[in-house]
Amino acid sequence: MDLNITDEQKALTEAVSGVLARHGNPASNSGVSAEPAAHDPKVWEALVEVGVPALPWSEEDGGVGAGFAELTVAAAEVGKSRIHLPLAETVVAGAIITRTAPDSLRRELIGALAEGSALPVPALDEPMRAWSPTAPTVRAEGSGESWTLTGTKAPVRFAQDATHVVVSADTGSGTGLFLVTDVQAKGESLTFEGTSATLLADGEQAEQALAEALALGGAVLCGEALGAMEEALGRTTEYLRTRKQFGMPLAAFQALTHRAADMYAELELARSAALFAAMVADDDPVDVDAIARCRSVVDRAGKLVGEEAIQMHGGVGVTAEYAVGHLTARLTQIARTWGTPDDRVGELAAAVGGHESISLLG
Amino acid sequence: MQRRLSEEDAAFQQKMRTYFTDEFPAELKEKGTNRNDLDPQDIRRSQATLAEAGLAAPGWPVQWGGQDWTSLQKFIWDSEMRAAGVPPPLPFNTSMVGPVIAAFGSEELKERFLPKTLSCEIWWCQGFSEPDAGSDLASLRTTAVKDGDHYVVNGQKIWTTLAQHADWIFALVRTDPNAEKKQRGISFLLIDMKSEGITVRPIKTLDGDVEVNEVFFEDVRVPADQLVGEENKGWDYAKFLLGNERVGVANVGLVKKTLADVKAHAREVTRGDGTLLDDPQVAARFARLEADLMALELTVIRVSGGSKDGKPDPASSILKLRGSELQQDVLELAIDVAGPMAASWDDSVVPQWAADAVPTYLNFRKATIYGGSSEVQRSIIATGILGLKG
Numbered sequence: 001m002d003l004n005i006t007d008e009q010k011a012l013t014e015a016v017s018g019v020l021a022r023h024g025n026p027a028s029n030s031g032v033s034a035e036p037a038a039h040d041p042k043v044w045e046a047l048v049e050v051g052v053p054a055l056p057w058s059e060e061d062g063g064v065g066a067g068f069a070e071l072t073v074a075a076a077e078v079g080k081s082r083i084h085l086p087l088a089e090t091v092v093a094g095a096i097i098t099r100t101a102p103d104s105l106r107r108e109l110i111g112a113l114a115e116g117s118a119l120p121v122p123a124l125d126e127p128m129r130a131w132s133p134t135a136p137t138v139r140a141e142g143s144g145e146s147w148t149l150t151g152t153k154a155p156v157r158f159a160q161d162a163t164h165v166v167v168s169a170d171t172g173s174g175t176g177l178f179l180v181t182d183v184q185a186k187g188e189s190l191t192f193e194g195t196s197a198t199l200l201a202d203g204e205q206a207e208q209a210l211a212e213a214l215a216l217g218g219a220v221l222c223g224e225a226l227g228a229m230e231e232a233l234g235r236t237t238e239y240l241r242t243r244k245q246f247g248m249p250l251a252a253f254q255a256l257t258h259r260a261a262d263m264y265a266e267l268e269l270a271r272s273a274a275l276f277a278a279m280v281a282d283d284d285p286v287d288v289d290a291i292a293r294c295r296s297v298v299d300r301a302g303k304l305v306g307e308e309a310i311q312m313h314g315g316v317g318v319t320a321e322y323a324v325g326h327l328t329a330r331l332t333q334i335a336r337t338w339g340t341p342d343d344r345v346g347e348l349a350a351a352v353g354g355h356e357s358i359s360l361l362g
Numbered sequence: 363m364q365r366r367l368s369e370e371d372a373a374f375q376q377k378m379r380t381y382f383t384d385e386f387p388a389e390l391k392e393k394g395t396n397r398n399d400l401d402p403q404d405i406r407r408s409q410a411t412l413a414e415a416g417l418a419a420p421g422w423p424v425q426w427g428g429q430d431w432t433s434l435q436k437f438i439w440d441s442e443m444r445a446a447g448v449p450p451p452l453p454f455n456t457s458m459v460g461p462v463i464a465a466f467g468s469e470e471l472k473e474r475f476l477p478k479t480l481s482c483e484i485w486w487c488q489g490f491s492e493p494d495a496g497s498d499l500a501s502l503r504t505t506a507v508k509d510g511d512h513y514v515v516n517g518q519k520i521w522t523t524l525a526q527h528a529d530w531i532f533a534l535v536r537t538d539p540n541a542e543k544k545q546r547g548i549s550f551l552l553i554d555m556k557s558e559g560i561t562v563r564p565i566k567t568l569d570g571d572v573e574v575n576e577v578f579f580e581d582v583r584v585p586a587d588q589l590v591g592e593e594n595k596g597w598d599y600a601k602f603l604l605g606n607e608r609v610g611v612a613n614v615g616l617v618k619k620t621l622a623d624v625k626a627h628a629r630e631v632t633r634g635d636g637t638l639l640d641d642p643q644v645a646a647r648f649a650r651l652e653a654d655l656m657a658l659e660l661t662v663i664r665v666s667g668g669s670k671d672g673k674p675d676p677a678s679s680i681l682k683l684r685g686s687e688l689q690q691d692v693l694e695l696a697i698d699v700a701g702p703m704a705a706s707w708d709d710s711v712v713p714q715w716a717a718d719a720v721p722t723y724l725n726f727r728k729a730t731i732y733g734g735s736s737e738v739q740r741s742i743i744a745t746g747i748l749g750l751k752g
């Protein structure tokens with residue numbers, strides 16, 4: 001086992017950070033709130049040009065077959081940049097498609113995603129429902145080639161710019177996954193009123209595909225969170241060195257520097273977890289629990305690093321014009337994407353009886 | 363990045379597993395892991411067995427019984443040894459004084475001490491801390507004054523682990539009281555515990571055991587050829603010693619074994635119609651600790667694999683801090699799994715593991731104090747890595 005970044009991966013991070021710096025416009029620059037930002041097609045296009053969205057998909061499907069390790073290091077740059085991009089979302093939608101769609105549709109969609117002409121995202125959440133990957137209240141009716149959906153999915157991140165949505169719906173005999181191409185979004189809300197849809201999978205196959213896809217998306221989120229934490233800690237230590245109070249730099253106060261040390265410890269544990277999640281994501285079959293475990297580590301690190309970063313900046317930390325709070329906002333959101341931190345611990349808890357201990361080597 | 367072990371490493375892992383599970387004497391396993399059953403003879407036999415198999419100190423130079431292994435292989439060695447319940451070699455011997463002698467000692471010292479240190483024919487104890495020199499170790503006051511071809515040692519050490527069983531002590535002593543910086547006047551001396559003028563006084567810890575001691579030196583005459591390296595360079599050797607064993611310091615293998623044992627007990631304790639492990643809150647405690655342990659283990663593998671420009675990966679600085687905390691969390695969970703049984707320390711009343719739960723938990727509060735306390739670790743990270751200086 002080797003958890004170290006390769007030279008090619010390092011080169012990729014430089015390319016990605018260059019693109020983001022040239023084309024991105026983080027919310028703090030304009031001083032707007034830390035609300036999840038809408039899709040920015042210009043940055044996405046630039047990322048498509050360096051090949052990022054194509055990284056995890058096989059060449060046969062129209063990707064470049066590089067894998068999740070590559071995508072994770074790219075995601076870390078996105079996390080640092082404070083720019084919101086549908087990386088994890090397209091991975092979840094893409095992974096469902098690669099697992100369930102017939103050959104021609106799969107190649108067409110993944111190819112278009114890689115080229116930037118399609119933006120498929122998942123639509124899983126529903127108003128006033130706690131997170132659940134199964135048994136949604138959106139209903140699916142029909143059979144064979146002909147299905148319609150009724151009900152509301154919200155919020156659906158990037159719905160306004162999505163070209164395709166992968167929707168979970170109740171078929172009457174379980175959860176089915178459907179592809180909708182006529183995307184009519186009101187903000188990040190999608191209401192279906194007998195909207196026609198293509199059945200991708202149902203029953204056990206749907207459950208399995210969704211679980212794996214969410215794990216892969218989760219691995220990407222780990223990478224993004226890693227970058228955000230790195231940036232938050234870097235900005236915090238810089239601030240401690242330069243901000244003066246009581247006639248000395250804040251770095252003179254051990255009450256603060258020891259907490260910064262704890263942030264570093266959490267960050268490094270989370271780095272190991274994020275890199276491991278990426279390696280697990282490249283495995284077949286994907287060990288869904290292993291990625292949930294990694295996310296759980298990242299959840300906790302993100303909370304500590306994000307909250308402490310704001311705290312140690314004092315008042316400026318909560319302003320819209322300052323970068324640190326935006327990183328915290330993103331970390332807070334990442335930890336609640338496709339389940340809360342408690343949900344993940346709950347999932348893992350339900351599985352602890354199944355093994356004696358966790359074996360990483362092998 | 364690469365997830366799987368290479369073929370070579372997988373074969374290595376299998377070899378270690380076979381040796382530790384099938385070939386290592388079963389009667390020596392699990393010794394010293396339970397309270398009160400540490401028989402020094404067993405510890406010696408166990409280490410001698412490992413030494414014979416070439417498995418006592420893989421980190422040493424090959425010439426002195428070490429192995430030409432990668433850091434990942436050393437990690438596998440440690441993991442397999444712990445998983446099989448094999449008592450690890452004495453850290454004082456193999457992680458502390460051995461590497462110092464091998465790196466800084468004369469040829470004569472090496473020949474005299476390394477083989478017996480490897481086999482545990484000599485049991486070493488560590489004489490660093492003093493009553494007024496704890497975290498601020500460099501303020502130590504035990505003196506060694508040259509008298510012909512001897513040093514005369516006077517002073518006191520404290521917290522000396524297992525000094526009651528030790529044959530020799532490696533001690534930091536002040537040889538130059540007038541040095542400009544207090545770090546500069548310290549030497550690293552090897553002292554026979556049978557020397558005249560040494561008194562060992564036990565200190566009882568909360569669990570009722572005697573694991574640490576005070577060691578008094580009164581005009582102890584130590585042959586000058588038992589000085590390691592150069593006079594007044596002892597602080598450098600001590601720093602080398604403390605920074606030496608990064609792989610072992612997180613204790614991942616031991617913590618993993620303990621957590622698995624605690625889980626096995628949680629399956630045996632009943633709650634309602636099921637077991638304690640079926641309780642979602644208890645299961646969540648295990649899930650969290652398994653995640654923490656995974657992250658720590660991955661970090662050990664990551665930092666032991668990669669050194670940055672010959673320097674250790676800075677992330678290695680978190681291993682002691684988080685490893686000791688995790689170990690304590692696991693032992694606290696053991697108390698909660700024992701539940702009402704934890705109120706008794708008497709193994710004729712409750713099972714041994716339950717009787718041991720609280721005393722072991724209390725004993726291991728030490729883990730965040732010794733070997734550089736958690737506060738000292740945080741200061742090292744803050745100044746050394748984050749560059750935070752007042």
Ligand SMILES: Cc1cc2nc3c(=O)[nH]c(=O)nc-3n(C[C@H](O)[C@H](O)[C@H](O)COP(=O)(O)OP(=O)(O)OC[C@H]3O[C@@H](n4cnc5c(N)ncnc54)[C@H](O)[C@@H]3O)c2cc1C
Binds near residue numbers: 738
């Ligand atoms: C069970 C056990 C076994 C041991 N075995 C050995 C052994 O074999 N050989 C040996 O030489 N020593 C041994 N030690 C000693 C150990 O290394 C010391 O206890 C340790 O260095 C701390 O010193 P102290 O106990 O004097 O505490 P102090 O240094 O007095 O510290 C007291 C508290 O203050 C904190 N503190 C100290 N300085 C600072 C600072 N600058 N900033 C913030 N916080 C600070 C500490 O972290 C601690 O919480 C052992 C200790 C224990 C408990």
